[in-house]
Amino acid sequence: MTAHALSLRGLTKRYQGTVAIDDLTLDVAAGEFLTLLGPSGSGKTTVLMAIAGFVQPTSGDILLDGRPITRLPPEAREFGVVFQGYALFPHMTVAENVAYPLRVRRVPPAERATRVRETLELVQLGHLADRRPAQLSGGQQQRVALARALVFRPNLLLLDEPLSALDKSLRTELQIELKRLHGRIGTTFVNVTHDQEEAITMSDRIAIMRGGRLMQMGSPAELFERPGSRFVAGFLGRSNFLNARVTATGNAVTLDCLGVPLHQARAPGWSPVVGDAAMLALRPNKIMVLAEGEDAPNVVSGRITTALYAGTVMQLVVETPIHPALEVSLAIRGAEGLPAEGDSLRLGWGLNAAVPVAPDAAA
Amino acid sequence: MKRVDWTTLPFRVLGWMVLVFLAAPMLVVFPVSVTPNRWISLPSGGISFSHYAAVFGSPDWLSAIGQSVVIATATMVVAVAIGTATAITAWRMAGHWIIPALRVLVLLPLIVPTVVSALGMYRVWVDFGIFDSWAGIIIAHTILATPFVFLTVSASLTNTDRRIEQASRTLGAGAFRTAWAVLVPAARPGILAGAVFAFITSWDEIVVTMFVTARHIFTLPRMIFEEIHDNLDPAVAAVSAMMMLVTVAVAAVLLWRDLRGTPAASEKP
Numbered sequence: 001m002t003a004h005a006l007s008l009r010g011l012t013k014r015y016q017g018t019v020a021i022d023d024l025t026l027d028v029a030a031g032e033f034l035t036l037l038g039p040s041g042s043g044k045t046t047v048l049m050a051i052a053g054f055v056q057p058t059s060g061d062i063l064l065d066g067r068p069i070t071r072l073p074p075e076a077r078e079f080g081v082v083f084q085g086y087a088l089f090p091h092m093t094v095a096e097n098v099a100y101p102l103r104v105r106r107v108p109p110a111e112r113a114t115r116v117r118e119t120l121e122l123v124q125l126g127h128l129a130d131r132r133p134a135q136l137s138g139g140q141q142q143r144v145a146l147a148r149a150l151v152f153r154p155n156l157l158l159l160d161e162p163l164s165a166l167d168k169s170l171r172t173e174l175q176i177e178l179k180r181l182h183g184r185i186g187t188t189f190v191n192v193t194h195d196q197e198e199a200i201t202m203s204d205r206i207a208i209m210r211g212g213r214l215m216q217m218g219s220p221a222e223l224f225e226r227p228g229s230r231f232v233a234g235f236l237g238r239s240n241f242l243n244a245r246v247t248a249t250g251n252a253v254t255l256d257c258l259g260v261p262l263h264q265a266r267a268p269g270w271s272p273v274v275g276d277a278a279m280l281a282l283r284p285n286k287i288m289v290l291a292e293g294e295d296a297p298n299v300v301s302g303r304i305t306t307a308l309y310a311g312t313v314m315q316l317v318v319e320t321p322i323h324p325a326l327e328v329s330l331a332i333r334g335a336e337g338l339p340a341e342g343d344s345l346r347l348g349w350g351l352n353a354a355v356p357v358a359p360d361a362a363a
Numbered sequence: 364m365k366r367v368d369w370t371t372l373p374f375r376v377l378g379w380m381v382l383v384f385l386a387a388p389m390l391v392v393f394p395v396s397v398t399p400n401r402w403i404s405l406p407s408g409g410i411s412f413s414h415y416a417a418v419f420g421s422p423d424w425l426s427a428i429g430q431s432v433v434i435a436t437a438t439m440v441v442a443v444a445i446g447t448a449t450a451i452t453a454w455r456m457a458g459h460w461i462i463p464a465l466r467v468l469v470l471l472p473l474i475v476p477t478v479v480s481a482l483g484m485y486r487v488w489v490d491f492g493i494f495d496s497w498a499g500i501i502i503a504h505t506i507l508a509t510p511f512v513f514l515t516v517s518a519s520l521t522n523t524d525r526r527i528e529q530a531s532r533t534l535g536a537g538a539f540r541t542a543w544a545v546l547v548p549a550a551r552p553g554i555l556a557g558a559v560f561a562f563i564t565s566w567d568e569i570v571v572t573m574f575v576t577a578r579h580i581f582t583l584p585r586m587i588f589e590e591i592h593d594n595l596d597p598a599v600a601a602v603s604a605m606m607m608l609v610t611v612a613v614a615a616v617l618l619w620r621d622l623r624g625t626p627a628a629s630e631k632p
Contacts (some may be wrong), residue, residue, distance in 0.1 A: 052529075052533055083526045091548040291470050
């Protein structure tokens, strides 16, 4: 199956006065698994509906392999869509649901039956072909929707919150299955979700959206390790945000954070000037608890105000001079000597632990 | 031994009494229809089916029955087509400012007193040259029956996931194919119920019929009305009994097929 590339060029959608999509430009490579991730109201579903052909953009273009498809009706785009809630046809059996796109395309009955069977095998539902959607579990319905969207070999597969209606364990299972399916069939996938875990585990790349705009796009690791803005750092995983001022620039940058000197390695795309304000995002898992006499490039002392035991980690909230409630997550290695509320401790982190982020002009 | 539940007994007795009270006037036609007398009365001294025989031997009664069947069937077909199409359109365009206005317009024949509609139709039908014609009576009955179809189909669509329409479009079906292959089946229970209502609306319509027909079109209800007016022949009771049986049979067949066609939701694996 040949995969196709999708491009959005300055895509904008306005509804009387409000902007749902604001000048969005992005490219999805052929065969890629791209996730649009954002909180509700970020415009991610509107983008997906524009790609599917249900929302006519106010301006901008949608290109498939470089050809504009902006004005094509949904039925002419040949995009498979897995809808939120699956939108299965309740009066048809599983096999009839999956056969529907082939029937519409006048595929001869013999070939139709073969392809329906193959596609149902692909999603492991061959044995349920004669059931009605109402007789299936949520996970099974999701797979029927997937089979129906893939059986006609679409140019692109669009997924609108495909796992949001399922419970947690099933969700994790289907995440892995979707990822595997993507690898097997090689079609370009565009997924929409508000679930960061789902985005991180399934996607080749993630586009983070907010208020109709693209905030940052990159591989899950890139976005996690090098968030460009406070919003991205806070939305993808948890972060402590430190307000500081640059006091010296050399090999490492020195900053002053409420009287405490911090040291930070230079980062690409960061050109600190002495006297400028800077914001550092520091992940809770990058902070270490220092033993007696141990040193680190950055050291602060503090007192634990909250200690939560979470099995593999301890979630600590520490009152420090640089932040009144610094979150620290500490890997648990043994049951002995666990920190407790009220304990005083020294915390340290390396030169590369924190990431300078833009402090979000458009908050 | 089963114990009597004294607290709910009065309510159950009352419930049955209300049912009997509602059904009694209708059920009385059955004994009257088999009276051996030549006037409308309860049977005394045996029963007789002579009035049924009289109905089937009378060209006037047979013609009226035939006309009513044709008119009610035509009304049902046209009203189902228009009512379903309108309901699907209204469902599709939900949220558009024009939809509340459209709903009022479609339901107007239910809101306006029938005699007012009848008077209006009489005036206009004469001008259009369809007074006392097949077209005239079928159009008149369709106007009265369409709101029922619109209501029942709309009710069926209320619980239909809007995304099934979008799903059908992305799978390659155009707007018409989607309406036919996905939305009409989704609205099936409403369409069937609407068809029953439409048929019955026409089958026992009398007010509008009196205004827009004269000598040429003579439906069964009009025949009954005129017969009762002119002479007290128990044939009227025989016809009424048959009308009731036909109506109940039509409704029962359609509802039974509908119930059988829907798999029970409790059949989950």
